[in-house]
């Protein structure tokens with residue numbers, strides 16, 4: 075069984091060779107939308123029968139929830155169809171598609187498991203939909219329009235989050251007996267090696283993909299390997315600390331002090347008369363840490379504890395310093411209510427407790443229209459200064475939260491790049507100083523022109 079190119083809407087037959095736009099009789103241009111679903115981005119493009127991309131849109135991949143990903147596809151196609159005459163939609167995604175092009179059997183980086191994606195999307199979009207493996211689609215496209223033109227045998231390797239592959243023989247994508255042919259990224263090159271999302275160990279993808287490079291760089295950097303300085307440069311854009319992205323969203327944070335009071339007593343002769351503040355604090359710490367929900371972006375860390383007066387006394391006092399991080403003001407409010415309840419509830423009878431806020435960083439929310447416009451302006455300024463930049467949400471807090479909370483469009487981390495922040499090995503990349511300063515200056519100079 076082979077991938078039939080004829081299933082991709084073949085519009086070339088209706089094109090007039092003398093028409094530069096590919097318009098058919100009556101000036102009508104039959105078009106399709108191609109969707110590429112990646113681990114981080116969903117890209118959509120309007121393509122004509124000659125493989126030309128006429129319009130493009132991108133969205134972040136909304137987590138691993140299949141319904142949310144489908145919704146993003148519907149929105150992208152809707153937006154493009156409002157401006158173009160779209161006849162059909164093709165969807166390429168990393169994963170194992172069945173031979174009929176109807177179901178996603180398994181996708182290691184997305185949440186689809188035996189999903190009838192073709193039927194779902196055809197009913198949602200009201201148009202014929204073709205689904206296929208992203209590397210298979212890329213191989214076919216290169217064979218038809220790109221580097222593989224005129225060749226009947228070719229191999230495609232797609233390097234990104236993972237490693238995808240495809241095989242074309244005699245002008246057809248060879249899909250094998252089950253639709254899995256050409257998955258070179260999941261060849262085992264290191265028996266017993268790193269665990270792969272596919273379930274096996276030691277796949278090539280675990281050693282040579284973008285993810286693998288990033289992991290190795292981070293491991294070396296963490297171990298303060300002498301290789302790390304050079305390697306950090308080599309993997310720029312992969313290592314978490316040296317992505318060079320500007321920060322368009324930050325979590326908020328509250329640093330607070332929890333002080334618990336008890337009653338001292340000699341622990342040898344009169345322990346029953348004492349009230350242990352340390353015991354009460356221990357209960358409270360467990361309850362506080364249990365409120366952490368990394369997926370929701372809220373975390374509680376007791377980073378410091380003190381207390382007691384001597385080893386043979388029941389502890390009359392104990393205190394803990396708490397670092398709470400959150401994404402939205404609503405989370406802060408709900409967490410504060412729960413924290414207040416924990417502080418007020420005594421497990422050890424007779425203890426007292428009070429909570430004092432010592433410092434606070436407000437969250438910086440990414441999606442305000444002004445913030446988005448400012449970010450896009452900065453992206454143009456960065457391009458003019460010779461580098462590309464993306465936005466990212468960071469778990470760190472900063473003063474930028476205060477201006478963002480007041481409604482002012484805010485960007486953060488536009489300074490020079492570096493790595494090893496908050497450690498003795500913190501470094502600055504000197505070569506990033508001038509272009510980053512130029513981009514910041516250009517952004518400021520262009521503010522008025524952009525209506526900001």
Ligand SMILES: [Zn+2]
Pocket residue numbers: 259260270271272273274277279
């Ligand atoms: Zn694998």
